[in-house]
Amino acid sequence: MTSQSSLAVDDRTVYNSEFEFEKKNHLHSDDGSQEQEYVEKLDWDSPADVENPKNWSYFKKWRITLVVAFMCLVVTFGSSIFVSGAIHIALEFHVSETVALLGLSVYLVGLSMGPALAAPISETIGRNPVYRLSMPISMLFTVGVGKAHNIGTVLVCRFFCGMFASPVLAVAGGTIQDLWDVDMLGMAMSGFCLAPFAGPVLGPVIGGFLLEHKSWRWTMWVLLMFSGVALALITTIPETYKPVLLKKRAIKRGLPLPPKLPPLEGLKLIFTVTLLRPFQMLLFEPIVLALSVYMAFVFAVLFGFFEAFPFVFMTVYGFNSGETGLTFIGIGVGLFLGMLVYLMLDRVKYAPESRLPNPPPPESRLLPGKIGAVALPIGLFWLAWTSRHSVHWIVPVLAGVPFGMALLLLFFTVILYFGLCYPAMATASALAANNMLRYLVAAGFPLFTIQMYEKMGIDWATTFYAFVGLVLLPLPWVFHKFGPRLRQRSRYNVKQELDELEVINSI
Secondary structure, three states, X not given: OOOHHXXXXXXXXXXXXXXXXXXXXXXXXXXXXXXXXXXXXXXXXXXXXXXXXXXXXXXXXXXXXXXXXXHHHHHHHHHHOOHHHHXXXXXXXXXXXXXHHHHHHHHHHHHOOHHHHHHXXXXXXXXXXXXXXXXXXXXXXXXXXXXXXXXHXXXXXXXXXXXXXXXXXXXXXXHHHHHOOHHHHHHHHHHHXXXXXXXXXXXXXXXXXXXXXXXXXXXXXXXXXXXXXXXXHHOXXXXXXXXXXXXXXXXXXXXXXXXXXXXXXHHHHHHHHHHHHHHHHHHHOHHHHHHHHHHHHHHHHHHHHHHHHHXXXXXXXXXXXXXXXXXXXXXXXXXXXXXXXXXXXXXHHHHHHHOOOOOOOHHHHHHHHHHHXXXXXXXXXXXXXXXXXXXXXXXXXXXXXXXXXXXHHHHHHHHHHHHHHOOHHHHHHHHHHHHHHHHHHHHHHHHHHHHHHHHHHHHHHHHHHHHHHHHXXXXXXXXXXXXXXXXXXXXXXXXXXXXXXXXXXXX
């Protein structure tokens, strides 16, 4: 028997249908005679493996889910609370309100970079380092905004604040998927997805009253307090990413790991998935292009409302900044109702269907989007033609309910439909494309909203949005009819998925 040091390793990688991989190693001596053969599968020891996050207690999984959701709420809260102080910033630094609002736009541009920043870290060393590295850096730039003495410093720090906060949004959904099985994933995701939309709604509510008594700089100090709580909570949650956990356990057990690719090759693939391919899918995948444009429009209208609502309720009803912030509660109620509608559909319809031997096609999951597509123009027309002196202020506030419900139901539909139409890696690229377009378009809307409402009037400016919503309304029905044909023609398939997973898992 030759010594261990004289043995060479011949590796072949085999994949099963669930994209898990196993390494078959043939150890042989220098003269070519085989000495040992064994199979090492980088998978859990059994379905009941206690180290598998999916087998952790419900209390532990919900605790992690709520912490991750709170982090996302804080990041998106940071976008809208700034808007409350835009007028004060403009006065202090002698610039126009539009220039001051660039602080919101550059923050959103920074948020669009999340997948490109997060993926190289999370795919190699796990999800927790993303949270623990990005949040403190973002907090430092928040301090920079609060201490700024000129508009340039405000804008630069706001951009980097958003950029370094963005990985939290990009990785958080993966943490939820790490924890929950299919039968509970819908419930967990519905509660989790409420947070990043609740953050922008909460910002004006807190910021409006804050500016009644404090300077605009206090919007940043409050954001810093929220971020500090989130950072403290981050330190209490464990790593959940399966490949990282399995590699650590293999090292602990002294098991050989798959050979590593050169780091540059692995990073090249990851950047392809998060940067190059999202652009390709926007150009060549009708499903991704159409639904990303739809979500970008709805999301942009939400951020346009951060300027439109103060214009409407201060001009027509004479509200102060604190009272104006409360008008966003209507949208918040709509978000909550949208979550309840999706939960009902998930428990009554989708969860039982997922357990069938032959589940229905992805197009069966478009129903929430159909409801949201109808609710969107209803809310916008409602707001457009009730915002007048002769109508009580509660009526236009309630117009936010169908709008908020539409926002959440359409978002749920898009992420679910992408996940069912494409393999996992292609889904990541599709969601990255959706995220990028959503935030980039939303960054532009606040810059022209006031001018639009001043020139067109409250009724016709909002009606214009409603007509765009009507044009986009048929999309869920279009994909219900033509979706199967478009999926068959897609260039993104399972074989490509397997090849890419082999590379990423070997980084």
